[in-house]
Amino acid sequence: MNYKIITLPLLLLILASPLLSAKPSHENTQQEFLRALQEQVLIHDSAEALNTLQQLELSLKTLQASPTQQNLQRTQSLFTTFIIAWKAVETVYILGALDDSYIDHPRYIDYFHQTKESIPTQLEQALDSPKAIEKVLFKYSTKSINALEYLLFPDPQQSTEQKAIDTRRIEAAKIAVNNITFWLSEITQGYQSINIATAKSTAIISQVVNALIDSSYKLANWRVGEAAGLNKKYAGRPSAQRLEYPVSNTSFQAILSILKTHRKIINRDDAIDLLDIARMNNAESELIFIQKEIDQALDLLISIPQPLAEQIESQSFKTLYKQLDKIHNAYYFILIDALNLNATIIDADGD
Amino acid sequence: MPMVIEGSHWLGLDYLFNPQKRLYWGYLLSTAGIVIVYCLLKRQPITSTLDKKIWWHPSARLDYSYFIVASIIKMSLLLPWMLGVGEVTYWTLQLMEALLGYQQKIIIDRQWVVLSYTLALFLLSDLSRYCLHRLMHTIPFLWKFHQVHHSAEVLTPVTFYRVHPLENFLFGFRYALVTGFITGIFIHFYGANLAILDIIGVNIIVFVFHILGDNLRHSTIHLGYFDTLEKWLISPAQHQYHHTVTGTTVNYGGILSLWDRLFGSLRLSSQEDHYHYGLNEITTRFNSVWQLLTQPFILLKKER
Ligand SMILES: [Zn+2]
Ligand SMILES: [Zn+2]
Numbered sequence: 001m002n003y004k005i006i007t008l009p010l011l012l013l014i015l016a017s018p019l020l021s022a023k024p025s026h027e028n029t030q031q032e033f034l035r036a037l038q039e040q041v042l043i044h045d046s047a048e049a050l051n052t053l054q055q056l057e058l059s060l061k062t063l064q065a066s067p068t069q070q071n072l073q074r075t076q077s078l079f080t081t082f083i084i085a086w087k088a089v090e091t092v093y094i095l096g097a098l099d100d101s102y103i104d105h106p107r108y109i110d111y112f113h114q115t116k117e118s119i120p121t122q123l124e125q126a127l128d129s130p131k132a133i134e135k136v137l138f139k140y141s142t143k144s145i146n147a148l149e150y151l152l153f154p155d156p157q158q159s160t161e162q163k164a165i166d167t168r169r170i171e172a173a174k175i176a177v178n179n180i181t182f183w184l185s186e187i188t189q190g191y192q193s194i195n196i197a198t199a200k201s202t203a204i205i206s207q208v209v210n211a212l213i214d215s216s217y218k219l220a221n222w223r224v225g226e227a228a229g230l231n232k233k234y235a236g237r238p239s240a241q242r243l244e245y246p247v248s249n250t251s252f253q254a255i256l257s258i259l260k261t262h263r264k265i266i267n268r269d270d271a272i273d274l275l276d277i278a279r280m281n282n283a284e285s286e287l288i289f290i291q292k293e294i295d296q297a298l299d300l301l302i303s304i305p306q307p308l309a310e311q312i313e314s315q316s317f318k319t320l321y322k323q324l325d326k327i328h329n330a331y332y333f334i335l336i337d338a339l340n341l342n343a344t345i346i347d348a349d350g351d
Numbered sequence: 352m353p354m355v356i357e358g359s360h361w362l363g364l365d366y367l368f369n370p371q372k373r374l375y376w377g378y379l380l381s382t383a384g385i386v387i388v389y390c391l392l393k394r395q396p397i398t399s400t401l402d403k404k405i406w407w408h409p410s411a412r413l414d415y416s417y418f419i420v421a422s423i424i425k426m427s428l429l430l431p432w433m434l435g436v437g438e439v440t441y442w443t444l445q446l447m448e449a450l451l452g453y454q455q456k457i458i459i460d461r462q463w464v465v466l467s468y469t470l471a472l473f474l475l476s477d478l479s480r481y482c483l484h485r486l487m488h489t490i491p492f493l494w495k496f497h498q499v500h501h502s503a504e505v506l507t508p509v510t511f512y513r514v515h516p517l518e519n520f521l522f523g524f525r526y527a528l529v530t531g532f533i534t535g536i537f538i539h540f541y542g543a544n545l546a547i548l549d550i551i552g553v554n555i556i557v558f559v560f561h562i563l564g565d566n567l568r569h570s571t572i573h574l575g576y577f578d579t580l581e582k583w584l585i586s587p588a589q590h591q592y593h594h595t596v597t598g599t600t601v602n603y604g605g606i607l608s609l610w611d612r613l614f615g616s617l618r619l620s621s622q623e624d625h626y627h628y629g630l631n632e633i634t635t636r637f638n639s640v641w642q643l644l645t646q647p648f649i650l651l652k653k654e655r
Contacts, residue, residue, distance in 0.1 A: 205543075207544070213542050329441075332444055333437065333441070336538075339547065341436040342436050351480070
């Protein structure tokens with residue numbers, strides 16, 4: 001009799017064990033991940049981009065006051081610094097997913113792959129026009145990063161040195177910088193105002209992963225594949241003009257920054273990172289795989305001689321494309337694994 | 352996600368402790384509850400459901416030993432060959448990207464994605480199950496294998512596992528194809544914003560039906576629903592009728608009877624009175640585990 005009294009609750013406990021372990025609370029870890037992401041990545045990186053942009057603005061003023069070759073080079077180098085910072089923001093842009101009113105912000109800043117119209121043609125028309133420059137630069141495409149690149153890096157073959165530091169051109173560049181500053185400060189404020197504690201953490205993490213998937217696709221196909229003539233659309237027709245930054249040779253830094261941003265979200269020493277989240281969802285090994293592939297891509301990229309524009313037909317650039325495409329596909333395997341769909345397969349019902 | 356004790360597959364314990372399985376203790380418990388209520392309403396002694404003539408019938412005893420052997424075969428021979436859902440999902444994704452181009456992941460409230468994904472999985476899974484089951488009956492080659500399941504002369508919940516490994520393989524294949532295809536389409540559009548609405552790791556809809564007594568499909572409890580409901584959901588009595596000598600051309604459905612109704616194979620339990628289970632012709636040859644496994648091949652050989 002006594003024996004039964006002891007064994008019954010024990011048996012029930014054993015039977016219930018799958019139920020008890022079924023839903024461990026991941027919420028805290030997820031919240032912690034998001035809080036770290038918000039502070040160390042989202043706010044930090046957008047503030048950093050804004051900061052470099054302000055330096056660029058100051059440099060433009062100096063250039064306007066004293067239009068020397070040295071001041072131009074300083075401005076150009078600050079442009080590159082800004083690109084590195086901006087690509088980090090763009091790579092994991094989730095603000096639009098959190099708040100509808102921010103959906104189009106990156107599109108007001110960055111026109112890569114957004115328009116079929118030629119930004120250089122529009123800019124040349126604007127520069128040649130007799131009207132006030134702020135009147136002719138009304139389109140966002142002509143006030144975007146891509147316009148800024150064209151304005152700050154005049155073709156040395158076609159233009160005289162005077163044209164490079166032409167006042168009207170610098171005025172146009174300042175308008176572009178003002179436009180970018182406006183939207184970027186909104187983004188920074190937007191990230192600061194999110195209250196992670198009240199948000200649905202699972203949904204936000206999904207958006208982070210989606211941003212990385214989108215970014216990995218565009219990195220492989222838009223930024224490398226199309227220039228190398230390796231994707232379907234431009235198969236066999238490589239062109240350096242399809243690089244993201246055809247005139248400033250900043251494409252290398254852009255790709256580097258994007259890869260490093262992926263790497264940083266997946267694994268940071270000092271914070272709860274995506275790897276910790278994947279561990280809770282049975283997808284850790286896939287994410288470790290991606291991390292290794294990203295490291296390999298970084299090594300590949302660094303080994304390619306500069307400038308990239310002269311390397312688009314090289315074997316190493318092709319290898320880079322394949323490596324980036326591999327990373328994109330690997331992200332899908334994380335999702336597939338996290339869904340854990342194979343469990344029922346063998347019990348698949350007969351009738 | 353539920354913890355499945357590693358290695359418990361081999362001990363057979365997985366069947367009792369894994370909510371993905373029909374014989375999960377929770378479902379058995381809820382089934383017992385339904386049986387008790389059923390007996391009380393029918394003013395039938397509960398002990399009548401424990402009839403030795405059923406549970407210790409040669410056919411039921413064969414089910415038990417076959418269950419063990421078939422489980423080992425499934426785990427050791429079938430599992431390594433089984434098509435994975437992940438592969439199909441990946442192929443679907445590649446196909447979608449090749450046909451439609453890359454899809455920037457759509458931003459939409461997660462709950463709607465999860466809800467429609469869960470529903471799509473359930474509906475297409477159930478429909479494909481209906482189709483394959485019907486083919487198991489109508490294609491002579493497949494029927495030789497499906498006869499193994501229909502050779503049962505008494506029905507107990509374990510009869511669910513009296514299925515030839517080849518049929519298990521086909522149903523597993525179907526599961527991987529359908530689940531992978533739907534998952535691929537959903538990932539293409541929604542990416543990580545995807546999850547199954549589940550209870551302890553089981554599709555919530557499937558869980559509900561398991562709790563509601565799926566186990567009674569193979570049992571002596573003639574639980575029929577009223578006619579209107581039986582036009583939507585297969586009742587245990589309807590599946591039991593499918594197991595009768597004359598009933599093998601109707602009620603192929605798994606959970607929904609909707610498909611039977613749409614494709615003209617529905618029979619309501621109120622239309623039936625006799626329930627004689629088994630096969631018309633050759634029941635005698637399915638009398639041992641060995642025969643259950645080999646008889647389909649012998650039948651095939653004879654036909655040549
Ligand atoms: Zn059956
Ligand atoms: Zn059948």
